[in-house]
Amino acid sequence: MLRYLIRRLGQSVLTIFLTLSTVFVLVRMAPGDPAAALAGPNPSTADLARIREQFGLDQSLLTQYGVFLRDLFTGDLGTSYSFHAPAFDVVFDRVPYTITLAFSAIVLTTVVAVPLGVWMARRADTKRELGANVLTIAGQSMPDFWIGVMLLTVFAVLMPVLPASGFTTWSGLVLPTVTVATLQMALISRLVRREMVAALGSPYVTTARSRGVSERALTWRYAMGNSAIPVLTALGTRFAAMLNGVVVVEVVFGWPGVGSLVVRALETRDYPLIQATVLVTAALAVLVQLLIDLAYPLLDPRVRLGKAA
16 A cells, blocks of 8 residues: 555656646747736836846746746745735635535535436436436536526526625525536436446346345445445546636636636736646645545455555
8 A cells, every 4th residue: 555655646746747847838838928918008118028037037948947847846836927926825825715616516416416326227218217317418418607607697686595706605605516516417427327227237236136135225235335436436536627626617606716716827827826726736636536546445345556466
């Protein structure tokens, strides 16, 4: 286990480093000038030159990369151009909001999608399952921004029972959570249905049924036990993706998370802020994937981490 953990941590550090290096190059190759974005309308040539010199943008790409590596290993990615504050501080102020939204969405997804998928599997190829299939396909087909706008129209305009934007009270979490979770519930429920249908048709379930095991135990102890790993993997992957910021949903609801922060950083070509955001979100995503891997042996004792026996 220790050897496996050390190897995975090494792979994670390398992955984050390569991701940051790629982002460093790509954002500087993208069209646009941070100095022009900071200088405002009708800047003079002298103003642009002064801003470039102030933030080191007048140096060569290789020199800027060397400075970036030095700052990276000292834990300081510089000062945000637009916020005039340490980039890490700006990102860490937004991360709790993104984690809150992602966690609430994944909890809602799990609570709804897993029982729904089991229900569909128990009634596979029946007329009652057809209605559930239509709902899940519709959930996969509707884009996030459309769901968000419809929820805003109904519950914040026509029936103003929930806040339209921001996170001043916990009720402001409801509409963004439902918007994010709708697609996830559709995907996960269909995955659970597929895995459970395969598990319920397995010989070990047939044998257990012939020995008088109850249908509840067959479903939740036997079949779900063997379907847990792919379901957990899918949930963890979706959760890690949410931690990178649900950009469209955060913009629609004015949610003060990482996604809306990235949009502003890209608009202003705020290189330190973009790099700090990528570092923090990539580290969170890698941590989630590592925890999922470590949970596999708990779900299935046949799984062994490290060198195969």
